[in-house]
Amino acid sequence: MGIIDNLLLGFQIALMPVNLLFCFVGVVIGTLVGVLPGIGPVGAMALLLPTTFGISLHSSLIMLAGIYYGAMYGGSTTSILVNIPGEAASVITCIDGYQMARQGRAGPALGISAIGSFIGGSLSLIGLMLIARPLANVALEFGPPEYFALMCAGLIILTYLTQGSIVKSLMMALVGILLGSIGLDVVMGLPRFTFGINELTDGVGIIPLVMGLFGISEVLTNIETEIKREIFYTKIKNIWPSIKDYAQSKGAIIRGSLIGFFLGILPGGGAILASFLSYAVEKKISREPERFGKGAIEGVAGPETANNAAAGGAMIPLLSLGIPPNVVMAMLFSAFIIHGVQPGPMLMKNSPDVFWGLVVSMYVGNAMLLFLNLPLIGLWVQLLKIPYRILMPMILLFCLIGAYSVNNSAFDVMLMVFFGGVGYLMRKFGYEATPLVLAFVMGPLLEQNLRQSLLISKGSFSIFISRPISAVMLSVAFLLLLTNILPFMKGKRRKVDEILKEE
Numbered sequence: 001m002g003i004i005d006n007l008l009l010g011f012q013i014a015l016m017p018v019n020l021l022f023c024f025v026g027v028v029i030g031t032l033v034g035v036l037p038g039i040g041p042v043g044a045m046a047l048l049l050p051t052t053f054g055i056s057l058h059s060s061l062i063m064l065a066g067i068y069y070g071a072m073y074g075g076s077t078t079s080i081l082v083n084i085p086g087e088a089a090s091v092i093t094c095i096d097g098y099q100m101a102r103q104g105r106a107g108p109a110l111g112i113s114a115i116g117s118f119i120g121g122s123l124s125l126i127g128l129m130l131i132a133r134p135l136a137n138v139a140l141e142f143g144p145p146e147y148f149a150l151m152c153a154g155l156i157i158l159t160y161l162t163q164g165s166i167v168k169s170l171m172m173a174l175v176g177i178l179l180g181s182i183g184l185d186v187v188m189g190l191p192r193f194t195f196g197i198n199e200l201t202d203g204v205g206i207i208p209l210v211m212g213l214f215g216i217s218e219v220l221t222n223i224e225t226e227i228k229r230e231i232f233y234t235k236i237k238n239i240w241p242s243i244k245d246y247a248q249s250k251g252a253i254i255r256g257s258l259i260g261f262f263l264g265i266l267p268g269g270g271a272i273l274a275s276f277l278s279y280a281v282e283k284k285i286s287r288e289p290e291r292f293g294k295g296a297i298e299g300v301a302g303p304e305t306a307n308n309a310a311a312g313g314a315m316i317p318l319l320s321l322g323i324p325p326n327v328v329m330a331m332l333f334s335a336f337i338i339h340g341v342q343p344g345p346m347l348m349k350n351s352p353d354v355f356w357g358l359v360v361s362m363y364v365g366n367a368m369l370l371f372l373n374l375p376l377i378g379l380w381v382q383l384l385k386i387p388y389r390i391l392m393p394m395i396l397l398f399c400l401i402g403a404y405s406v407n408n409s410a411f412d413v414m415l416m417v418f419f420g421g422v423g424y425l426m427r428k429f430g431y432e433a434t435p436l437v438l439a440f441v442m443g444p445l446l447e448q449n450l451r452q453s454l455l456i457s458k459g460s461f462s463i464f465i466s467r468p469i470s471a472v473m474l475s476v477a478f479l480l481l482l483t484n485i486l487p488f489m490k491g492k493r494r495k496v497d498e499i500l501k502e503e
Contacts, residue, residue: 030070216420264313
C-alpha cells in the first residue's frame with residue numbers, strides 16, 4: 001500500500017463517528033487537564049485507562065493520545081491569563097505570555113499559541129509518517145542483542161536528561177526494573193519476588209503504580225502547598241495576531257517545530273525540554289534579546305509550537321521500535337498490550353489500521369483543538385476557581401475507583417495507596433518518578449531480550465560486543481554514564497578532602 005492508500009485507511013478509521021466522539025472526549029479532557037494545575041496528562045490517562053477495557057483499541061488509543069496533546073494546548077491558556085502553568089511544558093510560556101496579557105495583548109498571545117501548536121503538531125505528524133516506516137524497516141533487522149542495547153541506551157539517556165541527580169535517577173530506574181520483574185519468570189514460569197502473596201503472581205499493575213506515584217502523591221503534596229491564584233482580568237480582544245505578529249513569530253514556529261519533533265524522539269526529551277530549549281534558542285538568536293521577559297511574542301510562539309511538536313515526535317520510537325520514550329507513551333504502550341497488540345516494527349505491517357488510524361486522528365484532534373480552545377477560553381479560566389478542597393477529593397475518588405475497577409481487587413487499591421505514599425516521599429527527597437515508571441514498563445522486555453541473547457550465544461556476553469549495532473549502542477550508553485558519574489565522584493572526593501583538611 002502506498003502512503004495515499006494508507007492515509008485513506010487512516011481517515012476511514014479516524015472519521016468513524018465513534019472514533020470522532022472519543023477523539024473529541026480526549027482533547028476536551030486533555031485541555032481540561034492542561035488548564036487545571038496539579039493533575040497532568042499521566043494522571044488523567046491512568047484514571048481513564050481502566051475505562052478503555054470495554055471499547056475498541058482504535059477508540060482507546062485515539063482518546064488517550066488526545067489527552068496528551070490536548071494538555072499541551074490547555075496549559076498555555078492559564079500560563080498567559082493567570083500566570084499559572086497547568087502543564088509543566090507550559091512553564092516557560094508564563095514568562096512572556098503573562099506580560100503580553102498585562103499589556104492588553106492576551107488575544108494575540110492566545111491566538112499565536114493556538115496557531116503555533118496546530119502547525120507544530122501537524123508538521124510533527126508529517127515527520128512521523130515519513131520517518132516511521134524507514135525506522136521500522138531498520139528495526140526489523142534488529143535481534144535480541146540490538147534491542148537489549150537499544151533499551152539500555154534509552155534508559156541511560158533518560159537519566160542523562162532528568163533535571164535532578166543522575167545517581168537518584170539511576171536508582172529509580174533500577175527500582176523500576178526490580179518492580180517489573182515481580183511475578184512469573186518469563187522463561188521458567190515460576191513465581192519470583194512475590195513473598196507468598198498470590199495477587200503478585202501476575203506482577204504489579206501499571207495502573208496502581210502510576211495512579212499512586214502521580215495521582216495520590218499529587219494530592220498529598222497539594223494538601224501542604226498553598227497556591228495563590230490571582231487572575232489578571234483583561235478584555236480578550238483581537239484573537240488573531242497581526243501581520244507584524246506573524247512576521248515576528250514565523251521563524252520561532254518553524255524552529256520550534258524542528259526542535260520539538262527531534263527532542264520528542266529522544267528518551268526523556270519530550271515536551272518540557274523542547275519548550276525550554278526553544279525559548280533559549282529564540283532569545284539567543286534574537287536581535288533584541290532584551291524584549292524577552294517583557295512580552296515578546298516569539299517567547300510564546302516558539303515554546304508552544306515545540307511542546308506540541310514533541311507529542312508527535314514521541315510517537316516514533318513507540319510505534320516504530322516498541323520503546324516508550326516518556327511516561328505518557330508508557331501509558332499508550334500499556335493500552336496496546338492490554339488490547340493484545342504489540343507496538344513495534346511489525347505494527348505497520350500487521351495492523352496498518354491501528355497505526356494510520358492513530359496518526360490521522362491526531363491531525364483531526366489538532367484541528368478540533370484549534371477551533372475549540374479560543375471560543376472556550378472564558379470557560380477554562382472559570383474552572384480555575386474550583387477550590388482544591390473540592391478538586392483533590394474528586395481526584396482521590398477517581399483514583400480509588402480506577403484502581404479497583406481493573407481487577408475488582410482491593411489489593412490493587414492498597415498497592416495504589418502504598419505507591420502514593422512512596423511517591424510523596426520521593427517528591428520530598430528529590431527522586432523523580434519518570435525513570436522508575438519507564439524502567440518498570442521496559443524492564444520485562446529488557447530481561448526477555450537479555451535472556452534470549454544469552455540463549456543464542458550459549459551464555460556468552462560477547463554477543464553484545466561482536467554485533468556492531470549493539471556494540472555501538474552500549475558504548476554510547478557507557479560514555480553517557482561516565483560523563484555523569486565522573487563529575488559526581490570528583491565532587492564527592494573534593495568534599496571529603498575539604499572535611500579532612502578541616503579536621
